[in-house]
Amino acid sequence: MPEKVVIIGSGPAAWTAAIYASRAQLDPLVIQGDRLNNLNKINGTMPLGQLALTTEVENFPSWPAGNTREYLKTALKPDDIDYPYWVDDPKTEQPSHGINGPELMALMRQQAKNFGTRVEDKDVVKVDLKKKPFTITTHDGETVDTHTLIIATGARANYLGLPSEDKYKNKGVSACAVCDGFLPMFRNKPLAVVGAGDSACEEATYLTKFASKVYMVVRRDVMRASKIMAERAQQHPKIEVKWNTVVDEVLGNEKSVTGVRLKSTAGKPDETLDVGGMFAAIGHTPNVGFLDGQVKLKENGYIEWTTVARTFTSVDGVFAAGDVADDYYRQAVSAAGTGCMAALDAERWLGHHGLV
Ligand code: NDP
Numbered sequence: 001m002p003e004k005v006v007i008i009g010s011g012p013a014a015w016t017a018a019i020y021a022s023r024a025q026l027d028p029l030v031i032q033g034d035r036l037n038n039l040n041k042i043n044g045t046m047p048l049g050q051l052a053l054t055t056e057v058e059n060f061p062s063w064p065a066g067n068t069r070e071y072l073k074t075a076l077k078p079d080d081i082d083y084p085y086w087v088d089d090p091k092t093e094q095p096s097h098g099i100n101g102p103e104l105m106a107l108m109r110q111q112a113k114n115f116g117t118r119v120e121d122k123d124v125v126k127v128d129l130k131k132k133p134f135t136i137t138t139h140d141g142e143t144v145d146t147h148t149l150i151i152a153t154g155a156r157a158n159y160l161g162l163p164s165e166d167k168y169k170n171k172g173v174s175a176c177a178v179c180d181g182f183l184p185m186f187r188n189k190p191l192a193v194v195g196a197g198d199s200a201c202e203e204a205t206y207l208t209k210f211a212s213k214v215y216m217v218v219r220r221d222v223m224r225a226s227k228i229m230a231e232r233a234q235q236h237p238k239i240e241v242k243w244n245t246v247v248d249e250v251l252g253n254e255k256s257v258t259g260v261r262l263k264s265t266a267g268k269p270d271e272t273l274d275v276g277g278m279f280a281a282i283g284h285t286p287n288v289g290f291l292d293g294q295v296k297l298k299e300n301g302y303i304e305w306t307t308v309a310r311t312f313t314s315v316d317g318v319f320a321a322g323d324v325a326d327d328y329y330r331q332a333v334s335a336a337g338t339g340c341m342a343a344l345d346a347e348r349w350l351g352h353h354g355l356v
Contacts, residue, residue: 002133002145003029004355005346008124008290009152011049012332013322015108016339017150017346022115024347026356029146030112034123034139042169044156044176045287047121048082048109050323051332053176054101055206060332063099072103080110101178104332129294129315147355148317148346151295151303152339155284155323155330160194164250165278172257172277173250177203181210181279185256188212189276192260194247196223200281201233207279208238215273216241219265245271250278286324295320302327311342319345 005021007014010032021028032047033040040046044053051057073087081087086103099107113119122138133145157175159165165173174180177193181203191211193204196218204214216233221243223230233239244266251259251272260278262271286302288295296304296314303325306312311319321342322335350356 002147003027004146004350005029005148005150005343006031006134006136006144006146007150007152008136009049009150009154009322009324010047010109011051011105011152011154011322012108012336013154013324013339013342014049014150014152015105015112016336017152017321017343018112018117018339019108019115020340020343021150021346022112022117024343026343026347026350027116027118028112028343029118029120029144031120031122031124031136031138031144032109034121036121037123037139040123044179045154048102048105049154050156050284051101051105052082053178054202055178056098056100057104057332058098060099060104063104065096065098068097068099068103072107076106076110077113080106080113082106108336124290126290126292127294129291129318132317134317147353148319148349150311150339150342150346151288151291151313151318151320151324152322152335152342153287153290153324154335155286155302157199157280158283158285159280160247160282162247162250164252165247165280168250168252168257168278171255172252173280174277175280177206177279177281181207186210186277190215190274191277191279192217192247192273192275193279193281195281195283196220196225196230197281197283198225198229199283201225201229203279203281204233204239205236208236211238214239215275217245217247217260217262218243219246220244221266242271242273244268247278284323284330286327288324298327300327311338311345317346317349319349 126137128135190213245262248263249261303320319342321338
């Protein structure tokens with residue numbers, strides 16, 4: 001029997017779609033990605049999505065500071081506690097805080113599971129959307145047939161694309177300060193963060209906990225980040241902004257990064273910064289490779305919503321939610337909103353076709 005709804009993804013859009021679909025008795029299956037796949041670690045496409053790579057989430061409504069640790073202890077089932085320090089280790093986390101990204105995502109997943117959502121730890125490698133029901137193939141060669149599909153695969157961090165950057169991935173080059181910043185190789189050294197958006201400001205500020213100094217490498221003379229995040233970074237005593245510069249080459253020895261060469265975008269001479277690591281925070285690319293061109297994309301590679309204010313895609317019965325289809329708002333709360341919409345759209349589609 002085909003599934004009624006399969007949701008591919010693992011961020012706020014996927015879990016919100018799952019909460020709605022399971023409460024609508026559609027018995028959804030979420031394929032959340034394979035946590036053991038090293039490529040997912042490198043690409044930032046691990047289960048629980050991009051929010052699992054962030055620190056405190058200050059803008060998701062309903063999470064003021066409180067005794068979060070006590071709440072997590074009671075709300076999460078032991079199997080859904082990905083990092084025991086959230087609840088067990090009194091030294092590593094303040095018991096009273098807002099919510100951080102991984103906690104928020106684990107709570108969303110738990111909420112979906114509480115209503116009966118099934119979750120598989122697999123990567124989707126292929127879909128066949130040319131026939132109905134659709135067929136989804138996972139990395140272990142298993143297939144799942146489904147009447148409707150919600151794509152909520154999000155986006156992943158971009159790198160600069162320099163050969164020297166590739167060479168030093170895992171040896172001092174990273175696209176996730178929150179995942180890697182605490183590593184001994186980055187401690188008490190100057191570090192560079194490339195980018196000038198909210199991510200870059202957040203990462204630079206976070207890295208000040210470990211680094212002796214943080215340079216922000218900004219290609220224009222203004223930041224794209226929101227005013228509050230930009231000001232917080234620029235006013236930090238450990239952060240120095242290198243305006244009008246881009247990284248031209250990552251420098252290093254056999255083992256690790258030792259510096260970056262900066263090229264001026266304002267006609268000034270090249271400069272070398274002695275740093276022990278470089279963090280790219282230069283935006284994202286939507287995760288659409290597995291679709292192999294079967295769903296219409298916008299020019300910038302994000303999935304196109306074909307009807308205003310609906311999550312419909314170019315394929316009837318396939319819906320898209322969250323960052324994979326949103327190159328504009330890209331917020332956890334807006335992703336959750338479109339996840340809800342996609343579940344309602346799928347439910348109505350199934351009703352219209354007499355499948356529920
Ligand atoms: P953005 O697209 O907002 O910013 C990317 C930054 O990288 C820009 O400053 C851009 O420069 C720079 N950049 C891009 N390519 C290069 C390159 N090749 N060399 C040098 N610099 C480059 O991405 P973010 O990931 O920062 O943010 C994405 C979304 O997520 C936003 O909507 C943001 O608000 C949100 N977000 C919110 C957070 C929060 O509120 N806590 C935290 C993190 C993200 P330029 O400006 O010149 O184009």
